[in-house]
Amino acid sequence: MAVSREPLTGADEFRSSQLRARDMLRGDLEGDDLEKYVEERIITTTLDKAVSWARGNALFPATFGLACCAMEMMSIVAGRVDVARFGFEAFRASPRQADLLILSGRVSIKMAPVVRRIYDQMLEPKWAIAMGACCSSQGVFNNYAIVPADKFMPVDVHVPGCPPRPEALMHGILQLRDMIQGDPTMGWRNRYGAVGTEEVLPGNLGADSVNVFGSTDRA
């Protein structure tokens, strides 16, 4: 059945559509009229798309601050760039309840295994944002103590800056949302050809597991 979807133009049309809605609720609408009414109000989609729409709009970031960037991460929750407008304000203290890890600051060699463990503790599907220069490229430091996040975990979005403005982080989160909603399968899993995010120990590779690092000497 062909359904025309045209925007209502005048006040009269609006009124008549209101009256039709009332008839529908009363049960007065029958036959073709009823069918047309229902058709006009249904959007067909795939389950994948519906799920990724929901996922993309309700990310739960983990409460996890590392250094300077954590201050700007906190200020995205505050009044000015209110992240709650997009539904990302529910920061979770436990990684088990979170699905977005914002690496806000510098990751030292001592901290890297901890960060990796937190990331592994998060349930699938999960995403990670590397916020700031330090955990993307070591930033101004670039010395013995700092590890870029890409070396030990998969990162979906890098937000540049030292530290990035809250607006920049917002932009990063919205980019991630578009990524999730646009193409759910796109992301690091495709890039690395990986299936999961389990910790891979060298020599422990089972038949089904895939080493996301490509080589065995890193894990």
Place this chain on the structure above:
Amino acid sequence: MSEAQVSDYRKLEESITLGHIQNEDRLSSELLTLNIGPHHPATHGVLRLIVTLEGEIVRDIKPVIGYVHTGIEKTAEQKAYWKVIPVVERMDYLSYYFNAQAFCGAVETLAGIEVPKRAQYLRVIHLELNRIMSHLVWLGTSALDLGAMSMFWYCFRERDAILDLFEMSSGQRMHTRYFQVGGVFEDIPTGFEQRLRKFIATMPERADQYADLLEKNEIVLQRLRGICPLDEQTLLDLGVTGPLLRAAGNPWDLRKVEPYSSYEDFDFKIPVGTVGDNYDRYRVRHAEIYESVKIIEQALDGLPEGPTITEDRKFALPPRHELATSMEALIHHFKLVTEGFRVPEGECYYPIESPRGELGCFIRSDGSSKPARVHMRDPSFSNLQATAPMCRDSYIADLIATLAMLDPVLGGIDR
């Protein structure tokens, strides 16, 4: 987990101090070792605490640090003096102006650079704004730890107003690199003074509102009053400075004791507490906001005219317009940008009062354009050692409140 990691953890667990536990009948009460952190929302960063509990009572605490060790001191040795400023600024990330002031002050002392009066006043304005900002973040997050959500939004509203001012004068919200060796980067722009005046007019009122919200709240009072006090002598023995020491009644403040950057010109008071409990720690910091506003007001009223950076071309870049006409300026510019300036041989320790206590910068120079050694005495590091004596034999819930009132910044502790 590998074998080594397990045994390290066991070693830490076994290193707990139990000698002071009076309970004779130890077998009937079992001790529990609880690991808090490094990823924990209440530790204000990546601090890890190994807490020994007897029931709900904390018997011993071992803080484990080093999770944001960045090698800043080592990195500083590989950079020319003026390139070190952005690196040390990122140390204690809530008091970046203070880090820069400590470093620049030390270099200026070593090299004998005279900072123009206007630059000193501009520095004071930015330092005090930074102090208010740091206290606001502390107040917001501490109130969050105590369960008071709304404080966070109010505090961050004012924080954003301060960061706007920073952005106006330097172009960055955090880590502004506004302070240079010999002065400040450039003069404040038009409209800055107006906005600053507007801000200092509203800030005391806002601070009153915070007090109304918190000090009339029975839960906050019960969580703070008489909780985890520590006497002045113990604090002094541990090297604790700043609001924690002042809360115990000792009016030690380097702005008064050993004025730097023209602090002697301003009339302000040092808030002190009486018992040194959590409530006093909160009150002292809260009262400091008012004093900082007073200092800013005086500095703005008495802001002298003149240059904002030293005229000594050996240390400060020449003005842009001189480069087109003066060969000498071009040479100075080239020397400064490629090699940096040289600082005479010697050692210097330059302490200032950061929002957390005595922040000192030690520099040893070997006469080259790079420092031979840079060491920062960060107040958070010394203050953290007071956690165990403060929280011993109190409830674990009070440990969280005390940690919040301690206000440690892990970036400064680990450096």
